[in-house]
Amino acid sequence: MILHPETKKALAPFVLPGLIAGPVLIVGLYLFLTSIPGGLARVIIFCGALIIFAALNAAYLVWLERKVCAHIQCRIGPKEVGPFGLIQPLVDGIKLMSKQLLLPKGIDPFLFKVAPLLVLVPAVMSFVTIPFGEHLAARNINIGLLMIFAFASVNVLGLLLGGWGSANKYAVISAARAVSQNVAYEIPMLIIVITMIMVTGTMNLNEIVMQQSGWFGNWYIFRFTASPLMPVAFLIFFVCSLAETNRAPFDLGEAESELIAGFHTEYSGMGFGVFFMGEYANIVIGCSLATILFLGGWQSPVGIASGWWWFLLKLYTLIFCVMWVRWTYPRTTLWGLLNLSWKILIPITLFNLLLTGAMLKIWPH
Amino acid sequence: MSGYFKELFSGTKSLAVGLGITFRYMVKPVVTLQYPHESLQMTPRFRGHIELIPNEETGEPNCVVCGMCQKACPSNCISLAGEKVDGVKGKVLTKYILNFTTCSLCGMCVESCKFNAITFSKEYNLAGPSREAYVFDLKKRLEDKKQ
Secondary structure, eight states, X not given: OOSOHHHHHHHHHHHHHHHHHHHHHHHHHHHHHHHSOTTHHHHHHHHXXXXXXXXXXXXXXXXXXXXHHHHHTTOOOSOSSXXXXXXXXXXXXXXXXXXOOXXXXXXXXXXXXXXXXXXXXXXXXXXXXXXXXXXXOSOOOTTHHHHHHHHHHHHHHHHHHHHHHTTOHXXXXXXXXXXXXXXXXXXXXXXXXXXXXXXXXOOOHHHHHHTTOSBGGGSGGGOTTTOTTHHHHHHHHXXXXXXXXXXXXXXXXXXXXXXXXXXXXXXXXXXXXXXXXXXXXXXXXXXXXXXXXXXOTTOOTBSSSOSHHHHHHHHHHXXXXXXXXXXXXXXXXXXXXXXXXIIIIHHHHHHHHHHHHHHHHHSOO | OHHHHHHHHHHHHHHHHHHHHHHHHHXXXXXXXXXXXXXXXXXXXXXXXXXXXXXXXXXXXXXXXXXXXXXXXXXXXXXXXXXEOTTSSSEEEEEXXXXXXXXXXXXXXXHHOXXXXXXXXXXXXXXXXXXXXXXXXXXXXXXXXXO
């Protein structure tokens, strides 16, 4: 059993009240929310659900990551706490929450405290426009794509402030690296997004998904009439989203062997936890965007039974690829990273942009 | 210019090969054991500290206290004593002390034994709070093992 007998004894008096109060609270909350006029209730419910989604994703992606990493290294991974170690992330979360939030000497207390939130909040905000299904989006915003990229750049600010506010040389070096990397990789990513907007003619994510209905040949990754380089564009978008989220092999920002843990060196307890949640939420956002722009979002590959399940399937396949890449490649050097961006990704994306423009002129959609 | 594309393609290819290798390893069966729950069978030639071999019929040690192992030991870790008992050929072992702190598992004692009385054990779960914990009374260990 996971709980220590002593812990169980201490928790016993709270079980019955909890079992009664829980459903009462949920029903009460539901009645309260439905009594609010207008679309406000929908937004509040969606925001709550999205925060829970982001938190669960952070927790269980860590579990998945540990499992994937373990199996790549011929190990088993977490297995002791609960079946297949499934309760491990919850236990880790409880540990993080029960730890003291230590404020080291010499830090900038305001920046130090606000930085983790600056990483998490934009990521959660970006979820608002992601269409999980045809009608399953908190807000169907007609500039959804633009909004996500606007929020994605706030994330960098969070890293910079966290590193700067910590008054730690490793954190500052890491923050500088993270920013230079993010700036370098935002360019090819945005050029691809411009290409995609030229092809789709809209920034509404749900409409972009709608345009890819039917069989999987209609997905933008295979839309060769728009540009023969579409698969390459997808690949570059994927690589850029790896670099944007500071994932291996581009994890220079938190290179453990050189910089301890990078910008979150000085964070303890939930400060670190929130950074982590933000990071994983950003991975989910990056993979969701790749799914929506190139892989048809919630559209089924055979044209029938489209729905949110397809979106989640594609999303988690991509996230698995992110983990697979992380445990395959060693970390790049800083010059290797910038070389890749300026010498390879940007020329190819620019060429793709020109090519797409020409193709659209010849065969207008 | 051709070098640029050559590098691009060969680089992409090598990355794909790397991904293939890790995927193959991922679907392979795991090699680690869940140690406290499972443990490995030691190989026949594994050398743990020495232990006494009991007689198959009586269960008493095979040892006749000839002292050859004591003499053969280059680091003087073995000390043993025996007494004469009526009706038993040779001596009967009363004490067999192995000081495992200086033992280098060279195996001279096992080789020198003509009576099939000592062998390497398969014991590797060794941890102790002091040096004295590694001075083993092998006779007592044999008796504990019997129970």
